[in-house]
Amino acid sequence: MPRAAYSEAMATALITGASRGLGEEFAWQLATARHDVVLVARDSDRMSEIADTIRSAAGVEVEVLQADLADPAALDRVADRLADPDRPISLLVNNAGYGLGRSILETTWEDEKAALDVLVTAPMRLSQVAAKAMVDRGHGAILNVSSIAAHLANSSYGAHKRWVLDFTQALAGQLRGTGVSATAVIPGLVRTEFHDAPDLVHMREEYPDAAWLSAEQVVASALAAVRRKAVTVTPSARYAAGAGLLHLVPKSLTRRSRSQRRG
Template structure:
């Protein structure tokens, strides 16, 4: 039975990844900061799917704790076949005048941890000539929404470069670039998007299902839903000056951060 490791598994897309992979009979290693929440989820997954679940509490903003997760990914005695780098969050304040420590922590979680864990996973997967890495980016990678966009743009570009290095190894890399998804992501970030029309929202189950299907096919950039694929195409065609102008028309911290 294959094993998947999911970061940010206690909520949002990470939680949906855990349930769908459990339903597909993957053993799991679930990673997040909240030990109590992870333990409760593990009990539910074991009872519902009859799988093995390892609980690995870690704050990925901490390099030492990130290394503990990397060590698990390097293990060859019970190897991880799928890494889902999902952990992430938005800092609900502008960069200028904001708390720099918060911005640094978000960079550690969404950039450094993705790099460290991808490196650890790829090493053991190449040895076995099989495996997949799924890094959660965002359509925000194509916008100019502050440090969140910058982090997600890095994830997208990094994953594309990783996929090139992994060619002909039996290992794949996929960047998931969803739009707005109905999860607790925005609520936890203190972002109120109640004014947005229903059509902009995606269902978490559909996003995860599409992402896993793309991983199986070896797709490098996964953008669930036709409407967000169209939006992604438009954003890639627009001059960056136009994207900056569109971003500037909104409030500094009130522009939607898809995820």
């Protein structure tokens, strides 16, 4: 497993969506680089298993915080943990997210509102809280997980991920000179449990092997970008080239394509 590139000595990282997929990989790479980690997710049993394994294997402190980020009270608990001056967080990884896999004509308002809260409201709230605490200390980093879907115009998921990308770029500008950085990672299709969802599993067969990235590759690239204080990173030359081409394609064409539900 690649050693994490984020290297602030004895830093503590808080990772949302940490019970599987990219979130679990972030936890492992940071822990093996000797960082304490705070795991945030809905599945407390899965997180507890991961926490026990990481403690045994890496010898670091692992804290588990059960929270559904679509629940305002749960989001408040995570925000309070980020703001705690006695237990500072040096790296926030806003990773939690999911795709509905259906058009807005097929979903309910409750479906869309919950996705908006997890993919947009939570990253904004947690980034603001973390940024204020980090600026007061003069150091820290915020890493937001966007998606190649941000460059398309064919789903609410893509719109949310576009917001994450634009927000991170704006945040990076506002943090200039503070000692705190903001980075957005823009992966493409990643082989994780994300695509086990019934409305997304078909994508495993629709896209060739060459289109898929490994979680290890995405996380290592993202953490290296945090170390460089890069504002954006696309962890694949193929996807970086594709994103460049998408800027040249009229949105009227991408709107006709099948929804790119995850990246």
